[in-house]
Amino acid sequence: MPSPNLSEIVTTTLRNRSGKLADNVTKNNALLMRLNKKGKVKPVTGGRTIVQEIMYAENSTVKRYAGYDLLNVQPSDVMTAAEFDYKQVAVAVSISGLEELQNRGENELIDLLEQRIENAEASLMNAIALDCYSDGTADGGKQIGGLQLLVSTSPTTGVVGGINRANWAFWRNQKFSGVNDGGAAVTPANIQSYMNRLYLLCSRGREHPDLIPADNDFFRYYWESLQAIQRITNTELGEAGFDNLKYMGADVVPDGGYGGGAPAKSMFFLNTSNLFFRPHSDRNFAPIGGERVNPNQDAMVKLVGWAGNMTMNNAFLQGVLTA
Template sequence: MKKQGIKSLCDNRTDSGYDILNVQPSDVITAAEYDLKQAAVAVSMSGLEQLQNSGEDAILDLLEQRIENAETTLKNNIALDCYSDGTADGGRQIGGLQLLISTSPTSGTVGGISRATWGFWRNQKFSASADGGAAATNANIQSYMNRLYMSCVRGSDAPDLVVADNNFFRLYWESLQAIQRITSADKGMAGFQSLQYMGADVIFDGGFGGGAPLNQMFFLNTKYLFYRPHRDRDMAPIGDERMNTNQDAFVQLMGFAGNLTMNNAFLQGVLFA
């Protein structure tokens, strides 16, 4: 179980001269509780494979290659799970962005806190069709982003990272290309090497095998979002090699335990179709 402290504003009252000051303690810190989620991948090798890949005749270190592949597989799967709603595999999946920053923020439970009951625990959302009145295009995407962004700002707190799927990233990209100017006298370049919005990096996390949900753009305040792997199982071996009792083979498990946590939902937002 991972506990994530939640901070709220203190009770502030004005006073003048000899007024009695309010010295009652403010209950500004509570906690959301997130379950540890686990994942594992097995690396196996037979006795014959060990013999064929040992000594001077070994072409490559097969075991090392398989361990590297297992680590890559585990990392890729965890990266995809960071976008999940936490319901896959019977709820054993990481509670990703679709859970923490939901398109239906008035329902469900996050970190043991009901969003239906507690308004402070609801993220911001903007639907292009329902709230904007029309499907997102390169002509209106910036207007929709502006409206969501303004609802996610409190004083100096504002989204510092925007993550989008293929479609919404492309729409924002095209909206910028429409006003692009060539400043170099001897070289013209179409497109941009990096994108930003209101000082926040805009990240394209789609492409081949990308995990960003279709037609969604997350406005993240990373000050209040945390990737929290367990220190003893952060893509690490689980125990020693296990030898099968009835086979000439062994298996080594690589594992992860942790979760994605949040301690402020109100300053997070999602733009969707």
């Protein structure tokens, strides 16, 4: 049976690292890093679901008038809300009684735990980073609803945040297919033209995409289209470890290939002012409960978990470019 001293060491170590883990997760993903910088990582404190308010219509009482004309003072229904379910993910850190005996002394135990915890943290960070691009269907729908759900290639179908896109046009994102909408598959020769068309669809006044994550192929196509001219990059993202280019003021970043989450042959046009990462304040990469010991096993397990979801309050300013 693991000793109480060991349990205390594990618990203290995990608690000391949980805040650092939450910060490192946002730095592990260009989208989360941008959301964090813009104050769009918004913890929730409870509730049956995560509620995201939406301004879906303009105020219909706007009226031009002269003199004593009557004005329209009827109430306008301009607000609604989307409801997103909590999604949960956890990782286990374990140590056996034999390992405790083999690593006697507090320092030896901490060295062993550091390696286990660092591996667990990296695994959890990678899972969250990948889920940010998901459609939310993995593990029977227990996955975070990521970009493939929020910014879909089939925006006229499906339910997102409890709102049926087949019935509500305001909740549909923009999409552009090279083959179906442009007449030819995306190549370095035509990608800028296709990007221009989608960018305009996702813009409204001063609101426009500010982050464009792409898979390796589409990032390369855009990169090669710029070979003959000077390439402009964002030094802030570069210093954070993300390769990037610029397009109309937006940062274009690659997130495909090995370990990348962007689906093949895709490029997302994101107005990150309308996207949110919503962790629960009590389960934001935090230890879950006490130690878990099986009655017939000489080992102890500690869990680190996260609960929350990705949400959105405007769909038509988001877009996706596909082959």
